[in-house]
């Protein structure tokens with residue numbers, strides 16, 4: 085009894101101690117990514133505290149958005165009591181009784197006034213996004229430090245997205261990530277208002293989803309020889325009978341768990357099942373789906389596989405049955421409106437030699453193997469349409485003809501997307517020169533290994549405009565948005581995946597959400613200082629951006645140019661030397677002779693970064 089009393093006493097004392105503890109802080113300005121459509125600062129303060137209550141209108145406290153919001157606040161030791169009517173010091177979540185048409189179904193408004201905060205939207209999605217903005221108004225370390233009182237500058241926000249497709253692709257075939265890692269990625273997406281997670285589930289390097297009717301896909305196709313201790317591209321060949329110790333796949337219940345977790349965060353999960361190429365994993369499991377006369381022994385790959393010659397036979401009816409059977413199991417798992425059917429990089433040498441493929445081409449009166457691929461994809465599309473799904477395919481699906489309803493994911497540049505939009509197809513823009521976040525983000529000498537000869541800097545991503553020049557207004561409406569892709573050949577652990585995604589995903593989020601008139605590179609660069617801290621507090625690994633400055637020159641008279649230096653990392657100090665002269669600290673544009681080479685060195689926090697760079701001053 086004495087022991088129970090003693091424990092009870094300790095618990096009460098603990099509760100009193102914790103109720104009274106926590107930091108106080110004043111937040112005077114906000115760094116919101118993506119930048120809202122309109123943010124107007126006021127000049128008073130609202131005190132958000134453990135005493136702030138919560139009021140909801142036209143939405144239930146058990147509806148998903150409010151449940152998510154309250155759970156998040158509780159994790160941060162704010163446990164607002166729900167009140168029956170608005171009162172002083174209250175955080176209100178309101179679904180508009182009459183829709184505010186400007187906001188659409190994802191927009192929201194926030195008013196922080198002296199006496200309370202109101203977040204309004206037409207839908208729960210809008211409330212969710214309003215809450216994400218509100219979270220970014222709280223201290224950067226809110227997820228780890230206990231606060232009691234946060235004095236927030238009054239302001240009002242009006243916000244809605246520029247594009248409805250704000251995607252990321254996660255390649256879980258080349259390297260496999262567990263459910264908790266995918267969930268962490270989903271949280272990251274949600275906090276930056278991204279809404280489509282494209283899971284690249286099948287490829288030459290592994291099949292990653294449970295399919296009951298074809299168990300060999302998982303027993304064989306999901307496993308490969310482990311070469312993660314060797315550089316990708318320099319892997320030793322597999323030994324005879326060497327165990328297949330690398331791999332895995334998501335069980336159906338794990339997929340359901342991912343899809344539910346994503347849905348709670350307003351993210352659709354789009355599965356990709358590759359047709360007809362990138363199929364070594366299928367062909368090792370079911371060699372009979374290869375072309376007649378193809379005597380290659382296919383194995384699940386563990387290093388570069390180029391050119392990707394493995395291809396499903398386009399003349400074999402049992403291949404079509406297989407694909408439909410697989411999709412029958414995929415459809416119930418993914419409520420998304422779309423299924424991605426791949427279609428990229430299918431080398432058709434085997435089809436040229438295969439009597440069955442050639443017989444199909446002649447019996448259907450097709451022109452060539454490209455048209456055979458189109459036939460296959462359109463057959464699958466019709467099948468999926470009957471089951472209520474639409475297809476997305478990589479831009480190669482245009483090559484042999486495409487239906488009017490297919491959505492084209494443009495990756496080999498913008499050209500595929502432009503052609504598709506001109507013919508009236510919907511488009512998701514994902515050109516590799518802006519959107520491939522598996523490419524190096526800075527000088528390869530200072531980065532973990534990535535795709536050779538690649539470079540997509542933060543600045544480059546920020547400059548991406550998913551709507552290319554040369555489209556009419558009607559054609560531009562077919563651009564649904566864009567997507568950042570993370571292929572994982574060189575990314576063999578989830579920490580590196582984050583390192584490659586960040587900070588570039590933040591730039592992509594602003595590209596896909598914010599209107600062009602509020603985008604501002606230097607403001608974004610400055611906001612990243614705060615976001616780096618916020619992300620690191622949530623244990624995300626944020627990559628080192630490029631420390632290499634670049635020069636913008638403007639022609640003056642007499643062979644002179646005005647040189648402005650710019651760079652990616654806020655707070656960096658750049659020293660420059662013109663033609664071997666003494667180094668000067670850069671503090672604004674300077675004049676130089678055209679054709680001069682300047683040398684720069686970059687410092688951050690007193691430490692020299694990367695190496696000296698030579699920049700040729702062009703006359704632009």
Ligand code: ACM
Pocket residue numbers: 428429478495
């Ligand atoms: C792709 O990068 N092959 C779509």
Ligand code: ZN
Pocket residue numbers: 374375376396397398399400434435438439440441
């Ligand atoms: Zn064939």
